[in-house]
Each structure stands twice: as structure tokens, then as C-alpha cells.
Amino acid sequence: MTAALELSGLTSGYGSSTVVHGVSLQIAPGEILALVGKNGMGKSSLLKTILAFLPAWEGAVRFDGRDVTRLAPFRKRALGLAYAPQEQALFQDLSVRDNLRLGLVDDRSFEARLADISGWFPVLTARLSQRAGTLSGGEQKMLIVARGLIAEPRLFLLDEVAEGLQPSVVDRLAEVLAAIRRDRGTAMLVVEQHLAFVLGLADRFAVFKRGEVVDTGPVDAGSAARIDEHMRL
Numbered sequence: 001m002t003a004a005l006e007l008s009g010l011t012s013g014y015g016s017s018t019v020v021h022g023v024s025l026q027i028a029p030g031e032i033l034a035l036v037g038k039n040g041m042g043k044s045s046l047l048k049t050i051l052a053f054l055p056a057w058e059g060a061v062r063f064d065g066r067d068v069t070r071l072a073p074f075r076k077r078a079l080g081l082a083y084a085p086q087e088q089a090l091f092q093d094l095s096v097r098d099n100l101r102l103g104l105v106d107d108r109s110f111e112a113r114l115a116d117i118s119g120w121f122p123v124l125t126a127r128l129s130q131r132a133g134t135l136s137g138g139e140q141k142m143l144i145v146a147r148g149l150i151a152e153p154r155l156f157l158l159d160e161v162a163e164g165l166q167p168s169v170v171d172r173l174a175e176v177l178a179a180i181r182r183d184r185g186t187a188m189l190v191v192e193q194h195l196a197f198v199l200g201l202a203d204r205f206a207v208f209k210r211g212e213v214v215d216t217g218p219v220d221a222g223s224a225a226r227i228d229e230h231m232r233l
């Protein structure tokens, strides 16, 4: 079966410092991979390299078997790749509705897709006319995720979306993402520090240390302890 995402020897960095060191990994269609690791290990940089916000110095990114290493981020989005970034990525002065609209390449399907968003995140649909910058921190996180999902991606890259969310919202987010994978077969690469959230969702985990995958395995009863051990070292 062709992988939804295949990285081979992916290398990138900033200036003269290499931050992503020859990373190779695969995600099957419909699979959820948790990418975990301490702060500053290069997890966000890896996602940015996959998207080509950060240029790859070496190696390749294949999406559904197609080499997309140097394809611009907006072209990747048109192919079915969505991204929920860690940093504040909303247009603060635009409404919730207009921020959601920006998640779509083709605006015509917006109203139909909005119905899905209402089911997943009712709090957002109650605030469609509100400026995104006036949403609470948790609501803004939900909007970032909803903007990725509205495009019905085949592969969704999520960067620390559970950070700073109250437990009930984290649980809701986990339910929504699990349902989307079940119903649509969306593959996901989930960078996350919130281990209970991500291990409840993922099929497999990969531990990232100094720009490299140093351990990987299926998520099972022993995964949290195995990951904790890496976090201590």
C-alpha cells in the first residue's frame, strides 16, 4: 500500500545549524502517528519542512506516493494536506467565519462544510461573526484545528494543539479527531507534549531527539513509560 506520507532522509535547519537530521518515516493511509519529544528537539521544524515552509536541504517528502518535497505549501494544501500550527496563526481582525473560509481552496463548498464544523465545535458556530482575536485561547486553538479540518484533508499535521486547553476541551478534541479518522480515513501526524491525549488517539509513536527519530513502536500499555524514559534522558 502506498504510504500517505513518506519521509526519506529529510534534513533541514536554520543558517548553518542542522535541526532535522535525515529523518525517515512513513504514515499509512488512515494511520495516526504521535511525534513526541522534549522542547527544542526539532518537531515543529520537521512539520515545517514537510510543508516546505522550511526548505529541505536533503531528502524527500512523498504524499500518496508523489514527490512533493519542493511543492509550495498552498499547492500541498490543494492536494489534501492540512496543518494546524503551534503558533498563533489566525487572522485576528477577521471573523471566525472568514478564518474558516481561508481553510478552503474552493469557497463554493463552504456552507456545506460549515455544517460539519457545527457538529464538531458548536462553540465556534455560535461565534461565526466574532473577530478571531477576541476568542479565548482555547477557542482560538479549536478554530485553528477546524480551519485545517474544513478542507477535508487526507493528511493532517497538528502541532501541539492540546497545549493550554482545559481537560474537557482536550477530551472533545480527541473525540473529534478519532471520529474524523474513523469516518474519513484521514491520516495524522500529531506533534504533542500532552501524552495522555496523543497516546489515546495514535496507533504508533515516534520519539524525536535532537532532530532524529530515536524510538518508534505501536501504542500499547507500555508506551507511556517507554516515552517517559526518553524524556528523562
Ligand SMILES: Nc1ncnc2c1ncn2[C@@H]1O[C@H](COP(=O)(O)OP(=O)(O)OP(=O)(O)O)[C@@H](O)[C@H]1O
Pocket (backbone or CB within 6 Å): 014, 019, 037, 038, 039, 040, 041, 042, 043, 044, 045, 046, 086
Ligand atoms: N526561525 C528559526 N531560526 C533559528 N532557529 C530556529 C528557528 N525556529 C526554531 N529554531 C531552533 O530550532 C530548534 C528546534 O526548534 P523546534 O521549534 O523545531 O523544536 P520543537 O521540538 O518543536 O520544540 P517545542 O516543543 O519547544 O515547540 C531549536 O533549537 C530552535 O531554537
